Amino acid sequence: MAAVKSQPTRIVIVGGGYVGMYTALGLQKKLRSGEASVTVIDPQPHMTYQPFLPEAAAGSIEPRHVVAPLRKVLKRCHVVTGRVTKIEHARKIVTAELSDGHVEEIEYDVLVSALGAISRTLPIPGLAEVGIGMKTIGEAIYVRNHVLSRLDQAASTNNADLRKKLLSFVVIGGGFAGIETLAELEDMTRYALRYYEGVKPEEMNWVLVEAMGRIMPEVSAKLGAWTVEALEKRGIKIYLDTRVKSLEGGHVTLDDGTEFDSDTIIWTAGMKANPVLRNTDLPLDERGRVRCTAAMQVQGLDGVWAAGDCSAVPDLSRTEEDPTATCVPNAQHAIRQSKLLSKNIVASMRGQKPKDYFHKYLGSVAGLGLYKGVADVFGLRFKGLPAWFMHRSYHVAFMPTVNRKLRVLMDWTQALFYGREVVALGQINDPKSDFDRAVQS
Template sequence: MKPQRIVVVGAGHVGLYAALRLSRKLSARQAEVIVIDPQPHMTYQPFLPEAAAGNISPRHSVVPLRRELKRCRIVSGEVTRIEHARKTVTVQPIEGPVKEIAYDHVIVAPGSVSRTLPIPGLRENGIGFKTIGEAIYLRNHILDRLDIAAVTPDPEVRRASLTFVFVGGGYAGIEALAEMEDVVRDALKYYPELRRDEVRFVLVEATNRILPEVGPDMGAYAARQLDRRGIDLRLDTRLESCAGGLIKLSDGDTFRAETLVWTAGVKPSPMLDNTDLPRGPRGHLTCLPTLQIVDGDTVLDGAWSAGDCAQVPDLANPGAWCSPSAQHAVRQASRLADNIRAVVIGATPKDYKHKYAGSVASLGLYKGVAKIYGIKLKGFPAWLMHRTYHMSRIPSFNRKVRVLADWTLAFVLKREVISLGQLHAPREEFTHVTPPLGDGRAAEPVGAGTR
């Protein structure tokens, strides 16, 4: 009997965990698992704030696909189309021509992207916080602003360089803001030219609360802690423009800032626009509790989804949908893999049901908030629980050891406050010192025309 082909679109939390479980639960005679993703790694997004702060090495917040998924076939490329009517995916590899891959089952898990708005200047000046590249760039950018502020004779440039604006009061925004405020406070020890009261961190949140996931009490506690650190909290406020670095808020305030971090929510990957799969009003794939994609009352044979891009009924909270969190994504991935195995061997898939355990959030080094099974924690115990939980969830023993080693070294050694801004334009210096050809033309780059 020919093995069934299972194609996994996306190697995030859902894609990696589902592929790993399928490769362990099904033999090579039963199924072939193909994982398609443009990146050769899975990013453990809860560790992005720690990577940006320098608490862990950026390499240790990502999991190499080829090492972790040894029994799967990895295709480095971008899925440009899914035609479930023909059961094919169209892939643009990072090198070479477009190709089609047929499947028996497809797991559609491309995840989400930043949910942006048509705000003047946002495209030109905003910094996202969804990828490891954005986290590294933010760290280098902020430390570069300190160098600029320390040497500029222009007071306006100095103020703009020392003003850091974060938009969005959810997990990503609060954790990134808190960690980067810690970084700047530690870095100021080495900048005698700068005073702490010159640094301004501003949080812009359109609702009247932050961290809604941990409940109103813990959210209010987090707001008080950030306020005590001198962070300017602007609740019930929207960003109206950031054109030319001039920040305009809905409360009427206007000021200049050279750093704008956008963490105001996510939306399903735009890749879903190029599929014939049914979607809900917000663009998510509509799923049954079994994680099978459904079109009205019709279950699509061999189509599965979970995570940020899927709308899955929350059976533990009737009438609601599962939240787009890593907690649900990891558990959905396991159930999804088991359900595909069940179909392959002729069994019946089971419903996904998980009572949300609660939430933990870091507020910087040794500070945090948590609400776990109704129990509220704050300060150091919450921070310790945050680290312990995410240490248990990051895939592979290799990554657990490396992250633990990073944390141990950070505990006994001073924080690194070095900017490696040259990473973002590594060929600039070499290009500057290399003369053009005699006729004024630049030499053709090595490898040109091969991609």
Template sequence: MGRGKTTRILILGGGYVGLYTALGLQRKLRGAEASVTVVDPQPHMTYQPFLPEAAGGSIEPRHVVVPLRKALKRCHVLTARVTRIAHAQRTVTIEAPDGHSEDIEYDVLVVALGSVARLMPIPGLVEQGIAFKTIGEAIFLRNHVMSRLDAASTTLDPEQRRKYLTFTFVGGGFAGIEALAELEDMARFATRYYDNIEPDDLRWVLVEAAGRILPEVRESLGVYTVLQLERRGIEVYLSTLAKSFENGHVVLSDGTEFDSDTIVWTAGVKANPVLADSDLPLDERGRLKATAALRVDGLDDAWTAGDNAAVPDLSRIEEDPAALCAPNAQHAVRQAHLLAKNIIAVLRGRQPKEYYHKNVGSVASLGLHKGVADVYNIKAKGFLAWGMHRGYHVARVPTFNRKFRVVADWLLSGLLRREVISMGQINNPRAEFDRVSRG
């Protein structure tokens, strides 16, 4: 990077790390000091903690995403998928929506590709499972759940009706618990508009391989959450594996079997597999090896953070020298803020700082007016925890525009109650056109 040359900074990924890093860079870079390019398959960043409320109808789906081009006015945004990283040549290969590929050259690389759903070799999972990481999946799941109520209300087959009204969630982390709780809340509310469906007709099942749920909070709150779910009639299977989902027939490791027309898979994530097709150093779990200063290990001009990075957790280094930061939004957002500062510091000849953050706790929503929280060693339940959850996340969602819209959604849904309707046509908008065309 010679003097007088505009440094080309390339950010791979437009999620938490990509967006917040780009926002920090565009605020602090001087004139032609550097150009910033962000590459992501989607033209928006998704604030994932609000996906359950978007699926449950408390927030308008468009308000949980941040348009990259609108937020990053001083950056170049490319809507494309990264297919290969060749750092030795300082090039990244991308695939555009029209299918053509091209190479992009850079001087400084930021890898923020995040994670993808971690699938298991379970028969029927690929065919029957629904993931819950994108706004598209959240909208699809909301429409799917409501359409199952519509189908159950009209079928004459009692076995098919039971299958339609059985909803199975696999994975007891934040994503699975919050999605399950919000959708159960929504569906139970919706039954008042069906003459032949009662809340007790709905069957909700949670399957978790570990012996507890919500490992991010203290165990007593995990136990409390299980009790609250069970009081709502939700069946919770702990220390239980899913063995098969073929044709919607669920088989569990304890011998339990039942039919379910809705199977939601939230059982963990893994680093973006694109990293495997790169010359960057990876750990045994496929994540980029990183220093505490958020540099890719052994490289001065490559940086990383978030779910795809194995960043040392300095707050736990004394008790566990090999401790790494957990793959969650709390770390990703804070790492991104430091990452932007470190890149600018190095551009200006200064030393980068190391990332240090002691986990302050976690908050989770369990549906309208219900939640759990474990913050600064203070635990909260019910309405207070639910309020803490909303307050924390509206403060963290990027841009004032989105904060305002989310709060407005909450106020309107509180005054007018949530909308409960299936708009399943958007999943296959050409179906009616094709039917008419066939005469």
């Protein structure tokens, strides 16, 4: 009597960001034929390389080149475009609402939680109405069109108060995302003003508001202070140890008494674990992240793994000084964790022991506009052009696929010779308006 062939192990990856895509990419390379099936579920059919969002918003990189299409990259995986609403490990089922609206239950043998994080907002009056996020490619495109359209409107109005409001731009949050977004957009608008008659650079009012006493806590205090000085020399106003009290109607009120009007308010003040995790039976910590071992296995559950911003993975490089230390939510950890995670999953399936994740902090890099940057690498600090070059070299190295690396390099080369693209394509926010008017006329 012939032996019954066992079914392939069903691996389901919830989330198609850094961790989801890189883990799936590693699995499709390492798994033997017929050993397992890999399903990736994400609301978007692409992975967004978020460190490049500020440059995409500022016109140095084509937005399409900042994303990697999941179906093209994960040729041996099954990609499902849908939003996960529930995880029941007791039944080993993931519930997802697919793009056509129907709800489907997907069974698994091995689960990877790669849900990532979302923007962390605060109950500030007016924030929901006027705030703009900076975490998705859609938001980056919107921010770019919005900022350039404010220049168009300012150049067209004789109303002094409206002009002042249009030319006031506020970024709330002084982490890497906030500083790079602020610096890149300010650099872009300064470049763009050469094409706007009657609008002078000194009329622009760029403002950063940060609740802490310093910016970019990932770098040294000295480098953070230098960055503040460099930005202030460009005319950017920096408010440290300051909180936003109200944003109603675009009227910005700070807790130090400062008040002004702005038509552009960008929110980059932190992240929080994806709230979908609350609708699971996975163990969570006080910050809503999945509790994990150093090998990225979910505590107390067989066949469940987690990594990236949604996970509380012990940071072994810091546990001697702080036994409760976990890896901070950034791209550096997410990419490195996912590469080990795919190896650990395969090792576990084959009866081998998974390895603990250990990555000692090597440093950080940040771009501050064209030819400007800061870097803190191996204890050495760099500023200006060398840091800007290190920033670009580091991130293009981690950009997935050779295709995307080359496209980004080509974008940079073209910008070097021809400058930034400074045209607003606001019509994409309401593409049917012209056709609707034509129908009604």
